[in-house]
Amino acid sequence: MIIMWALPAGFALGFLDFVWIKYVPYPFADLGNSLGTWAVAAFLLTYLGRRRMAVSVAAAILCLVVAVPSYYLAAALIQNDDWSNLYNTTAVLWMGSGVVAGLVFGAGGVLARTGGRLRRPALALPAAVMFAESAIELLRIGTPNADTAEQWEYAAVMAGLGLLVTVLLVRGWRERALVLAWSAPLTAGGWILLTVAGFR
Template sequence: MISNRSAVVVAPVAGVLLGALDFVWIKYVPSPFGDLGNSIAVWAVAAFLLAYLTRWSLPVGVLGAVVCLVVAVPFYYLAATLIQNDDLSNAYNVNALLWMGLGVVAGLVFGAAGVIARRPGRLRTAALAMPGAVMFAEAVIQLRRIGDPSYDTAGQAESGAVLIVLGVLLTLLVGRSWRERALALLIALPLTAVGWVLLSVTGFR
């Protein structure tokens, strides 16, 4: 168990690594796996896993997840500046601030879910369903693009399939029994619908 005080160091360091390595992943890993670098679901899962694995208290876990995602944004753009000479202003312009705002929201939701998922209680199984649900929700968005001339059909199908497989694997990973895993996957279905609506509202279509 990592102490709550460690969050002061662990959360920002995790953010630096998430942002920088995410850009490196996009830059050098081919599709469809490279597409995961552009996935908001992957960042949400990172916030979940940070809170889940560190075993911080609920307030610290939520705050740590928020800090991780907010710090990750400018370091993503900083990596882009260093690797491909992008404009450094991308790290603090309006678009970056928007992503930081979304990071706050995702950190609050998935940081809390990560803490709750490792505690006994009625909400535990629903929290365990969250990583899979957000992956499935983004997969729905990808698959709905099939046939749209603005997108490559094969690429969207492959990316959607990768997200679905990862969603199932994450649920199997965090569950402690096959019954719990099966129930979490079942709960993930309505959560997927909710996640799809929320992602669509924020402009991910």
């Protein structure tokens, strides 16, 4: 059952996410701090889980919420961070973000495999969140404390992953092109929401 998989998946996502940040070189290390990475994980959980909407969305939310304290657990064990990070205000806020992302991308994973008019927009969600994060990174160029070369590198990695996930999820080049066309307005919407939420 997908709910049973959500707990270990969430624990692994959070714990391994910190390990990834700690030991993988830049720019790939920053994928651990990527909102898009976690959102796509929730999408894939429900896309591959093959369960109905309510159960799938609940599993996606559970996965992302569990991942937050798991991340801080890894930080406490590996680099002696404060144990209160597992449950402090920052952790709670990230868990709240996990609920929102789980709702959107968990539902998207279900819609992407069930057909109908919403299938293509749903399939475009993973690319859109990656492209939106790439756009935010590019718009940081020229701001104080921004390293132009690093911003370009990370933005390129995110954009490349957006294209890669579309190629892997969607069959046929015509269908991929249509899904990527849907990703354009979704990217714009995602960029606006992330900017309003302070992720810039």
